[in-house]
Amino acid sequence: MADTGDLKSPAQFRAYGFESRLRHQRPMGRGKDNIHVAEACGATGRKRASWSGHIAFVLAAAASAIGLGNLWRFPYLAARYGGGTFIAVYLCLVVTLGFTLMLTEIAIGRKTRQSQLTAYGRLHGGWGLLGLIATVIPFFILPYYCVIGGWVLYYLKAYCVMAATGAQLMGEAASGSGDFFSAFISSSFAPFGYGMVFVFACAGVIVMGVRNGIEKSNMVMMPMLFLMAVAVSLYVVFMPGSGAGLKYYLVPNLDCLAGSDGRFSVALLGKTVLGAMGQMFYSLSLAMGIMITYGSYMKREDSIERCVRRVEVFDTLIAVVAGLMIVPVVYMFAVKTGTPVKEAMDAGPGLMFITLPKVFATLGPAGPTFGAAFFLLVAFAAATSAISMMEACVASVSDLLGLDRKSSTFFTAALVAFLSTFSALCYGPWKDVTIFGMQFLDFFDFVTNSVLMPITAAATCVFVGWVLGPRVVVDEVRAEGHGFRGERLYVVMVRYFAPALVTAILVSETCRAFGIGGWRI
């Protein structure tokens, strides 16, 4: 299929804004190019950059995938849906549906050597619109993601101050009212201010370029994230009394699938599967084209299948480890304070920002340091994901407007800053403004996770499974003589199960949002 030599229009040439930025990378680590110019492509002589090898690719994709989804969303969903049961369902989905979707996106990117904006249209003229939808999604997610990133920074600062000065900033939270969080998110400037710090910190990394900014920051933040995650979880695992909480988290508890009459409930199983599926999408950064763009820099010598498996392993590992850090301490806290375990675990999004601080407060003098380490880890994870999303936005802006990196970064940051105002102020001064009964932040989350991403994913599967035929992807995976162990699974998944499962999310989430049929996930 076409390489960059087949570019037809000036817009397509401009689509190389992103990779032209990648082109002059200086050597990284041990004198090897992390990204280097792979080849002169065709008659135009345009060059396409590529990752130096599968490690560089896996690190970049894992940096995008590992984020708030792993540290904030996974533990509370796992706690809510019966710990081990949820983990088991999630693992099954990752190795089937997640594998299918990620492999498809990366193969599309590598085959077309295009970013998401133009890749679909390149494969089939009539499907260009899908690329446009995929391109729009990060513009919706990034603003609210940065607002939550701002919340994390606020907590990080509070814990650092507490650790350094011994001040009791979270007195109210510790005493159980959760006021620290409500006071913060309902104030008129602070959520916006911290969100802006997060937006411009990410923009600062991006403007420094791929090698000096993104890669270097990943090289520092990702290993630190792993180390901190392992250290904090080991601390928790070896804390006296953590056994019951660990059991609650890791051992599948089928009781959670029993309805009020004590019998197995298909509806509860359905909710668990749908919850796990939505989480998987979000966590693997699927359905918004980031993996297409990243795949477009992958060399044909590298095995797509192997890379996908590694990214899945890293992402799932960090999610499971995040649960190890959080669930046992919340369990111990519940037992200590006499709160019903289910209620303590069911704090939903508030688990990280309300329940955990209460838990840290019970750890005595170690609490603030523990809290600071935890929120630093979360801040790193959130930043690496936000940076990958912002890079995708910057690439699209430079494609569409023909701007250089600096100007498109500035433009994107300003746009994201503007859009994030809505999510930043939606629990404070604008708390009465709702769209379809949802606050701005919830609305953006709903439109992307529950509507646009499932539509993009389902349409991508139909496109590959039925319009192009799975062979196109299979051949790309098998390029250069690579094996494809999951081929049969892939073909069946992409044609039948993946579109059906993804459509189920779309329908159930829409019903949930509008309260149709009593769905509550």
Ligand code: PHE
């Ligand atoms: N995967 C990221 C997380 O788990 C979120 C994300 C989604 C990042 C889509 C980039 C793109 O938090």
